Amino acid sequence: MGDENTIQTVTLSTDRALIVTFGNGKSIRYEDCWLRDHCRCSSCYHASTFQRAHHILVIPDVTISSYEFDSSQIYVTWSDDHKSTYRAEFLIQFDYKTWKESRKLKPILWKGASVENKVTKIDVDDFLTTTDGAKRVFQSLLDYGVALITGVGVSTEATEEVCKALGGVQHTIFGGMWEFTTRADHADTAYTNLPLAVHNDNTYFTEAAGLQILHCLQHTQGAGGETLLVDGFFGAEELKRDHPEDFEFLTKFNLEAEYIEEGHHHTYAAPVIKLDSETQEPVQIRFNVYDRAAMAFKNSEECRSYYRSLRNLAKYYEDKDNQWQFKLKPGTVMAMDNFRVLHGRTGFSGSRVLCGSYVSRSDWLDKARSLGLIQ
Ligand SMILES: C[N+](C)(C)CCCC[C@H](N)C(=O)O
Numbered sequence: 001m002g003d004e005n006t007i008q009t010v011t012l013s014t015d016r017a018l019i020v021t022f023g024n025g026k027s028i029r030y031e032d033c034w035l036r037d038h039c040r041c042s043s044c045y046h047a048s049t050f051q052r053a054h055h056i057l058v059i060p061d062v063t064i065s066s067y068e069f070d071s072s073q074i075y076v077t078w079s080d081d082h083k084s085t086y087r088a089e090f091l092i093q094f095d096y097k098t099w100k101e102s103r104k105l106k107p108i109l110w111k112g113a114s115v116e117n118k119v120t121k122i123d124v125d126d127f128l129t130t131t132d133g134a135k136r137v138f139q140s141l142l143d144y145g146v147a148l149i150t151g152v153g154v155s156t157e158a159t160e161e162v163c164k165a166l167g168g169v170q171h172t173i174f175g176g177m178w179e180f181t182t183r184a185d186h187a188d189t190a191y192t193n194l195p196l197a198v199h200n201d202n203t204y205f206t207e208a209a210g211l212q213i214l215h216c217l218q219h220t221q222g223a224g225g226e227t228l229l230v231d232g233f234f235g236a237e238e239l240k241r242d243h244p245e246d247f248e249f250l251t252k253f254n255l256e257a258e259y260i261e262e263g264h265h266h267t268y269a270a271p272v273i274k275l276d277s278e279t280q281e282p283v284q285i286r287f288n289v290y291d292r293a294a295m296a297f298k299n300s301e302e303c304r305s306y307y308r309s310l311r312n313l314a315k316y317y318e319d320k321d322n323q324w325q326f327k328l329k330p331g332t333v334m335a336m337d338n339f340r341v342l343h344g345r346t347g348f349s350g351s352r353v354l355c356g357s358y359v360s361r362s363d364w365l366d367k368a369r370s371l372g373l374i375q
């Protein structure tokens with residue numbers, strides 16, 4: 001195999017495209033409109049801001065007058081006399097299959113407590129001060145949707161440092177950094193000692209939180225309050241295999257969720273399982289049995305499908321074999337992907353105080369991308 005970053009041959013097709021063969025034997029076609037739009041000369045592209053310089057209506061619909069190439073670049077002269085240079089390393093990235101594949105996230109599905117030995121568990125100093133530590137945390141979030149950071153100071157301030165490093169504190173009606181216990185600071189059962197079956201948060205927001213970060217600051221004079229986690233994508237895959245019609249329903253039906261308290265009323269309707277429109281892979285799970293709004297249905301079939309499919313999916317999520325159950329201890333901060341992993345807790349007695357925050361998905365993926373873990 002030759003070097004993919006060298007150009008072997010270039011031909012101009014009769015229908016306005018350059019066909020480029022690279023050193024590795026791959027032939028890729030570039031339309032002239034694409035080439036002109038991707039001209040990286042200083043008048044077409046602001047290299048310092050990484051932005052295009054021209055409005056799409058200003059980019060002329062011109063043809064290639066002539067071209068030359070050497071092993072590393074192609075030089076094009078356009079019919080309006082503009083000149084463009086394209087580097088082999090730049091062009092090769094736009095082989096459609098490779099490009100598409102590079103944009104895909106590749107979650108590693110898991111089931112039950114076995115994931116405990118796989119998720120990153122790392123000391124807070126390693127996470128905050130080393131690139132390798134940061135990479136390990138974000139890789140774990142990408143792979144399994146969970147990461148644990150240990151040795152954190154048992155305070156909201158120390159937790160905030162971790163939340164910032166995970167992408168930044170996202171403000172919602174619950175606050176930025178929140179602390180919660182059994183005091184009813186919000187009209188929500190999280191603020192009680194009741195058990196909470198596994199769920200995703202913020203099903204009622206147009207943009208659900210990307211990460212949820214939890215730190216148990218205290219649990220004294222009582223029992224219970226164990227954390228439950230389950231891989232939402234795994235459950236969706238199981239449903240697809242065993243009940244394809246239910247899977248299909250939950251990927252199409254817009255389930256309405258709501259959050260109501262004095263001065264607030266959020267609702268949002270969307271599928272429980274959101275699929276990537278091209279790959280048909282799950283990209284977001286929106287499962288919360290408690291925050292479902294009362295709804296009207298088109299007909300009896302839709303109504304019955306709703307109950308049947310939600311119950312079938314819930315069976316996977318409630319199956320103890322699929323859940324990872326553990327006790328969060330003061331000093332350990334848990335971060336989880338709220339688009340994927342469902343969380344819950346067992347009921348408890350005693351005095352239990354947690355703090356944490358949300359982080360928007362855009363912000364944590366930004367960190368992961370800046371570390372070179374995703375494209
Ligand atoms: C996390 N924090 C304690 C702030 C609030 C929890 C909100 C819980 C809500 N039922 C939901 O599932 O979205």
Ligand SMILES: O=C(O)CCC(=O)C(=O)O
Pocket residue numbers: 190196201214227343344345354
């Ligand atoms: O109390 C817990 O461990 C989690 C509660 C919960 O679901 C939440 O805060 O979103």
Ligand SMILES: [Fe+2]
Pocket residue numbers: 190199200201343
């Ligand atoms: Fe929650």
